[in-house]
Amino acid sequence: EPEVTQTPSHQVTQMGQEVILRCVPISNHLYFYWYRQILGQKVEFLVSFYNNEISEKSEIFDDQFSVERPDGSNFTLKIRSTKLEDSAMYFCATRPGLAGPSTQYFGPGTRLLVL
Amino acid sequence: DQQVKQNSPSLSVQEGRISILNCDYTNSMFDYFLWYKKYPAEGPTFLISISSIKDKNEDGRFTVFLNKSAKHLSLHIVPSQPGDSAVYFCAAKGSSNTGKLIFGQGTTLQVKP
Numbered sequence: 001e002p003e004v005t006q007t008p009s010h011q012v013t014q015m016g017q018e019v020i021l022r023c024v025p026i027s028n029h030l031y032f033y034w035y036r037q038i039l040g041q042k043v044e045f046l047v048s049f050y051n052n053e054i055s056e057k058s059e060i061f062d063d064q065f066s067v068e069r070p071d072g073s074n075f076t077l078k079i080r081s082t083k084l085e086d087s088a089m090y091f092c093a094t095r096p097g098l099a100g101p102s103t104q105y106f107g108p109g110t111r112l113l114v115l
Numbered sequence: 116d117q118q119v120k121q122n123s124p125s126l127s128v129q130e131g132r133i134s135i136l137n138c139d140y141t142n143s144m145f146d147y148f149l150w151y152k153k154y155p156a157e158g159p160t161f162l163i164s165i166s167s168i169k170d171k172n173e174d175g176r177f178t179v180f181l182n183k184s185a186k187h188l189s190l191h192i193v194p195s196q197p198g199d200s201a202v203y204f205c206a207a208k209g210s211s212n213t214g215k216l217i218f219g220q221g222t223t224l225q226v227k228p
Contacts, residue, residue, distance in 0.1 A: 004158075031214060043159065043204065043218040056213040091158050095214060102147040102208050104216060106158035 002026040004107035006092050012113045016081050021110045023075045023092030030097040032075045033104060034067065036060070036088040043091065049075065082114045118142050119207050121219035129227055134192040136222050138205030141186065147208035149216065150179060150190045152201045159204055163190070195226045 005024045013019050025032055034046040047057040049067050057065075066078045075094075079086055089111050093104040120139045128134045136150075146167045151159035165172040165179045165188065172179050178191045192199055205219040 006158075033215065035216075042220045043206075043216075045209075045215045045217065048213040048215055050213070056211055056215055093216075102214055103149060103161055103164055104214070105161060106151070108158045109156075111156070 004092055004094055004105055006090075006107040006110050008110060009108065010111045010113075012115065013082055015084055015114055019079050019082055019112060021077045021079075021090050021092075021112070023077075023094075023107055024073060025075055025092070025094040026105060028096065029094035029105075031055075031095045031104075032067075032069070033093040033095075034077045035091045035093060035106075037091070037109075038085075038088045046077075046090075079112075082112075084114050087112055087114045118145075119205055119217050119219040121203075121205055121222050123222050124220070125223040125225070127225045127227065128195050130197055131194045134190075134195045134199065134224055134226065136190040136192075136203050136205075136224065138188050138190075138219055139186060140188075140207050142207070142209075143183075143186065145207040145209070145217075148179070148181060148188050149206045149208075150177075151204045151206060152199075153204060153221070154201050162203075192224075195224075197226050197228050200224055200226050 007022045032049040037043045047061045048055045064080045069075050089109045091109045092107040095104045149164040150162045153159045163174050163177045181188045202221045204221045206216040209215045
């Protein structure tokens, strides 16, 4: 069964450094999402991406965050200058498209620790 | 803004019995609801979903019930198995057409052998 994959599984970085989290979506899916889960809290929506542009973003997704799909396969989340409070699990999710089922399929996550 | 709430942080049941996990929501514009299961250090795994035009959906041991007038849904697992022990998240598809999901806080289910 096709899966969403994410790399790296763990990332430790110093405050102020840039990080790039990578996701390979399921091949025929058209909608891509990033969510995060701070330890002990609920899973929160960050951003949705469709047709090579952001379709919606949350208040969390400020100017320090960006997403792109540089090569038509990888879907990346960049945090330009990390803060301590960015420490969380980051999940990529994908779905077939608006006309298809609304189910989103999640990757295994990247655990980001900012020191 | 807690649009989706799971008021029970944890639930413990005996193997073979029924597990009932509950979820409440506040936004009547939600049109699709999902349940995900999550193990530690893994991503949420899709379990079952229901459209707002239905009141029940069944898949094997899992059944989701939707009560729109009460803005309440529940997940029934029968019979419960020790491998079902995990965190269960209720999620609702937001009213925007981007399909973003709004999650509850999760309920930790422990199924005792």
